[in-house]
Amino acid sequence: MVEPRSTDPRARFEYLAQQVRDELAAAGLPVAVPGAAPELSVGADVGVSGNGTCSRSGTRCDDDTRCDDDTRCDTGTGCDDEEPRVLVLWRVSPRLRHCVQADVKRVGEVTPAIRQSGEVRIAMAAAITAILSAAGFTARDTADEFVPFTVRVLAGPEPGPESDVWPAWSEHRAPPGGAERSAGS
Template sequence: MLEKAGAEALAERERIAARVRDELVAAGLPVVAPGLNPALSEGVEVNVDAFDDDAGGVSVGWRSSPRLESCVLRAARRNLPDHPALVHQRVVLEAMLAAITAILGSAGFTVRDSLNDYAPFTVQVPAGPGGSPSWASRDEEVAVPRRSAAGCGASAGRSES
């Protein structure tokens, strides 16, 4: 029987998952809100597995549009493996996972192919970077320039109408 990961491990997974979502949104990808109904969702899907095994941890996948998903399910139910929707879906999933892997790798995450046989089109993110993300505000961006007392105010020496 699978055992659940400890509280500390789960907290770290949640931290990594939040950073993954932030980095992918910063890159411009849509991210599925946790708990959103699958019929309404599309984009990056980040999941935290609570179990303590090699396939557990943080997994990241791509959810195509509900329309494409519907076509894929219909073709799969009819056992049409060469149907254009199935072929296209595979290309989409492979391309998006390659993009997600490249983006997260650039941001300092450890990304590897999924070990979960039940989630073939996902990647695992066992570790994330420390420190601030590359897109975070820097002190020089938010620092307010100091003004001298003589130059205060835009209307100094002028009257306003």
């Protein structure tokens, strides 16, 4: 994938988001399909937020936008008009999300489902940060109460042959199993 030469500042962040998706997939993590319905998404959800885009739902913000937790999205709850940002969050299974949402509405206290969802998201944010850091990315916890357990990716690995990180799926690399394996398929 070649970095875009666009005057659109968002294009640079979209390129970085794709690099992150590729790297996480290369590490063996499931990666959510960009643009898929949130209720169908499982795994690492990589997106670009900013410029009036909800950092939780990835959609343009307006008074009627609803996020995954069914809260109204507005400029005070997760939207920003700042420079775009690449964010990675872990989406647990739809079944666990449904249990958490039901428990929050019904019980109002920490239940096993809520605890498990939180612990999984904490562990996966740490794992995603470690994987991306090992691959040469600059990534850290957002420390944002509106998007907890979310990793912010600030930069990708430095390009060039002198880089000491492994580039995930370069166009010049042989496919997994070697070039001879793909030629014989």
